[in-house]
Amino acid sequence: MRLFHFSEEDNIEIFKPRVKANRTNMPPVVWAIDEEHQFTFFFPRNCPRIVYTKSPQVQAQDETKFFGNTAANTIITVETQWYSRIINTTLYRYEFPTESYILFDETAGYYISHETVKPINKIAINNGLERLMNMNIEVRFTPNLYPVRDQLLESSIDDFGIHRFEHAVQL
Template identity: 45%
Template sequence: MKLFHFSEDPNITYFETHVPKTNSKEQPFVWAIDEGHAPHYYFPRECPRVAFWSSSETTDDDLNRFFGHTSVNRIIAIETSWLKRIRETQLYAYKLPSETFECHDANAGYYASRTAVTPLSVEPVGDLLERLVQTNIELRITPSLWKLRDEIINSSVSFSIIRMRNASI
């Protein structure tokens, strides 16, 4: 299993466990994302985004509603105001050893380690939009994510909603 951490900092030599700022009741972990969900993180860290995909749980109505006009089964939506920053961001992919990680949320691809981790390697991601194109994931750019978010969370599609606290009102 390949696990990753994405950062705009190319000089991380050690990942310490920490409690997420957004969930102070959580235990301290080192967080990682699996390879299948890694494209959800081909963005600047603070960029709000809504990723959604079909699964065996997705109803025919929702398949038609969200995917009836595209040939992909995974879509990531961002806000228009973030496009320039995405184009300018230098992002780095840290490959992490999987031995100490446990699945925390299979749907979102989140893994957590209770112990500090030394990365195995770090590589620049390169042009973020080009990397997304290579994954066969549709990228949607919209002025606001809120209506889409509301539709997604009330549907049968699988989803990961990231950094919505930074979304436009």
């Protein structure tokens, strides 16, 4: 297993446990994402996005509605206004040793450590959209994520993530 953390900062030498702003009920931790789910972080940190994947539980009408005109099994929808930032932002993928990590959310691929973590590797990523396309993940752009979120929450899709939605534009 490999675990990663994505950042726009290129000079992080250690990661100290901290309380996450949207999980203040948790103790301080260092977050990581597994290799299988790392693609959900090929975006600038605060970029609002919705990621959903086809699964056997998806009902026929929802499969047609969300996947009817694509061969992709995973779709990421992003607000149009973020396009320039996405293609112009360099991300840094820090790799972590796995010893102190425990599984937090299997569906999302999230792991946590209560200890300070020193990265074992770092690479720059300048081409997140290209990487996604090479993984056969469809990226869609829309002026407003609210309709997608609302329809998704009313659907039978059970494998999804809504990231940084507090930064989504309210029209």
